[in-house]
Amino acid sequence: MMDWSDRHCRYFFRLVAPHARLYTEMVGTGALLHGDTPRHLDFDPAEHPLALQLGGSEPDALAHGARLAARWGYDEINLNIGCPSERVQKGAFGACLMAEPQLVAACVRALREASALPVSVKHRTGIDRVESYAFLRDFVGTVAEAGCSVFIVHARNAWLKGLSPKENREVPPLRYDFVYRLKRDFPQLTIVLNGGLTTRAAIEAQLAQVDGVMLGRSAYHDPWVLAEADAQLCGAPGPARSRREIALAMRSYAERQRARGVALRQLTRHTLGLYHGRPRARLWRRLLSDPARLAANDPALFTAAADLVEGRLADAA
Numbered sequence: 001m002m003d004w005s006d007r008h009c010r011y012f013f014r015l016v017a018p019h020a021r022l023y024t025e026m027v028g029t030g031a032l033l034h035g036d037t038p039r040h041l042d043f044d045p046a047e048h049p050l051a052l053q054l055g056g057s058e059p060d061a062l063a064h065g066a067r068l069a070a071r072w073g074y075d076e077i078n079l080n081i082g083c084p085s086e087r088v089q090k091g092a093f094g095a096c097l098m099a100e101p102q103l104v105a106a107c108v109r110a111l112r113e114a115s116a117l118p119v120s121v122k123h124r125t126g127i128d129r130v131e132s133y134a135f136l137r138d139f140v141g142t143v144a145e146a147g148c149s150v151f152i153v154h155a156r157n158a159w160l161k162g163l164s165p166k167e168n169r170e171v172p173p174l175r176y177d178f179v180y181r182l183k184r185d186f187p188q189l190t191i192v193l194n195g196g197l198t199t200r201a202a203i204e205a206q207l208a209q210v211d212g213v214m215l216g217r218s219a220y221h222d223p224w225v226l227a228e229a230d231a232q233l234c235g236a237p238g239p240a241r242s243r244r245e246i247a248l249a250m251r252s253y254a255e256r257q258r259a260r261g262v263a264l265r266q267l268t269r270h271t272l273g274l275y276h277g278r279p280r281a282r283l284w285r286r287l288l289s290d291p292a293r294l295a296a297n298d299p300a301l302f303t304a305a306a307d308l309v310e311g312r313l314a315d316a317a
Contacts, residue, residue: 059110254299
């Protein structure tokens with residue numbers, strides 16, 4: 001979710017799903033050591049509970065990230081061992097680290113020793129064409145011994161060569177059975193399933209087998225899946241806010257962000273899926289992507305577009 005789940009996206013997701021745990025885009029340790037730290041770590045208090053997802057393989061650098069996460073007020077540190085991109089591999093982190101469970105364990109220990117924040121690990125079922133469940137079991141067992149008790153499993157292998165990141169989310173087959181076996185073999189651990197979940201029914205089916213689910217791009221493209229899942233898990237009759245109420249809240253947020261010099265287009269791009277599957281959804285996307293309207297930088301675009309989509313105003317566009 002790099003370049004996707006930034007702070008504006010997460011604020012929108014919090015409006016959609018008041019109870020979900022949100023995760024940042026992956027932040028490399030190099031960016032925290034040498035980059036603009038506030039730009040990478042600042043967030044709105046409304047985003048809680050919020051986990052900082054770190055990418056790295058050097059325990060000392062990760063420990064520095066953990067101390068910053070505690071100082072900034074995050075609720076969790078998530079170590080990404082799931083990203084298959086070759087750019088990430090060149091930095092010696094991401095999915096390639098599944099081949100080095102002892103190093104991952106050392107990283108987890110460094111994170112835990114550097115702050116009191118809970119540490120989770122996001123990973124794949126395996127790498128390349130290793131189809132052995134034992135590989136996954138031994139990886140999780142080794143990292144758990146270092147003190148990690150929450151594992152978020154993208155239920156596909158990561159192919160380190162020959163596939164793009166997009167293909168790595170689609171070509172390797174889903175192995176939900178491996179994730180179920182992990183939960184049976186490690187009942188004391190929290191096992192969260194990620195990958196291929198696009199409907200409320202699919203989410204409900206997985207929650208009968210594991211402790212939680214993580215949604216990524218499916219929630220980005222159709223946020224109402226996340227809204228309905230959030231309501232379902234909380235026993236509510238429906239989502240906490242209507243789509244129009246979310247648009248109103250985004251208008252207020254956009255007004256605050258405009259005062260800080262943030263362009264409206266940086267917010268609208270994350271909300272294009274709000275009316276996914278609904279009548280006039282294309283109109284919503286068109287209005288919130290229109291260069292002329294975005295150039296005006298007027299937060300009222302959120303509510304005007306919602307009113308047009310919902311038939312409260314005549315479409316004069």
